[in-house]
Amino acid sequence: MIRSAWDRRIERAGELERSCPPAAQVMRFYGETARFQRQVAQGIGAAGRQVDEAFLLRYFPPLLELVRRAGTPPMAEAAALAAESPDSWDALLHSHNDPSDPGHAFFGRVLMQPYQECLARQSDIATGAVRPTCPYCGENPVVAVLRQEGDGGKRALVCSLCATEWEFRRLLCPSCGEEDRDKLPVYTAGDFAHIRVEACDTCRVYIKAVDLTINGLAVPVVDEIASVALDLWAHERGYSKLEPNLFGM
């Protein structure tokens, strides 16, 4: 049986929950969320091409139930509130890219991610052009990936919404376009040998990169969430993240 991208993410979340204790809580919850997202993706796949965003509304009750059961207290509270007013679900779904309200953006993102990912996979996207935003949906990248190309690591960016991967040059800031090597430090730590914090001293923005030439078993989206300690470190040094992940971190 061919494993889907969701299977790999769920599996990786389980591994990181065991091997990275500081991220155990968030990995446990991510595993639950990804299992739910896999169901949504399967539902969309089974429904064929007739699916629109309104189709996603039927997944709100199980999502809210999941968050109430497994989420953190503030999230469970938000889920309980949302469960009382089904009229608000449509607005909640479309607040997925509202950075001012990460609590609500979470619900929209959980549902929109598998939906947009399914649509993106069915589309013919030109992933070769160097551009800072997703060539399919226009969202910001949440993480970068380095894949083996010859004897070097080719960089690609991964969309925060539809998980599309597109090529992006090394030594180029995806936020402001800085190319001066002295302004583009790469920070690494022994605890996360395969994760780099690729920062820009011009705009003070960073993006994490998962180096698959060092650890080919990593799943970029999941390893990015598990390495929250690096975000805390970067945050203390005055850097902001280009785009927060599913959990607003």
Place this chain on the structure above:
Amino acid sequence: MTPTRRTFLKIGAGGLVTSVLGFDLQPAYAQARELKISRTTETRSTCPYCAVSCGVIIHTLGDKAKNVTPQVVHVEGDPDHPINRGTLCPKGSSLLQDIVNPRRLMKPQVRRPGSDHWEDISWDAAIDEIGHLVKKTRDETFVTTDAQGRTVNRCEGIAWNGGCTDTNEFNYLVVKAMRSLGVCYLENQARV
């Protein structure tokens, strides 16, 4: 593109650190405190070994502090380079050893005619000896005119072989010096 500049942290009562969604970040915060972070600068460059001119990325470790000497720690093929697209030959892959190498010779050595080993020699002695031998060889082998009687003024007894890691400036001096001696068997290995 407008990056998201909002904070993802909440500091609660008693200094407890949580994420905006309520995840307990205390363990991650403790981990962040213990992290040994290294700062690396990546520089695009060109492999000097041959005429293909493959692109490389040189990783230099150093936090830019004034009293720290930057140290090259890794050289990889440049995946964005149109010529090699990340690939390197075995020699290019070992480029790090051109920059950092404990076996590098730090002093001049000489192997005498008929000898089977190298011996140390001081810089002054080496320069004197080279000077004398160059003068002697040039005087003995200098050709002022060829068989047809044309003026050529060339030194046929000396040849110069350069190395591919020699710098531009060094090669410039080599050509200047060798041409002024009349040396025509001159190869400075400047390919890039």
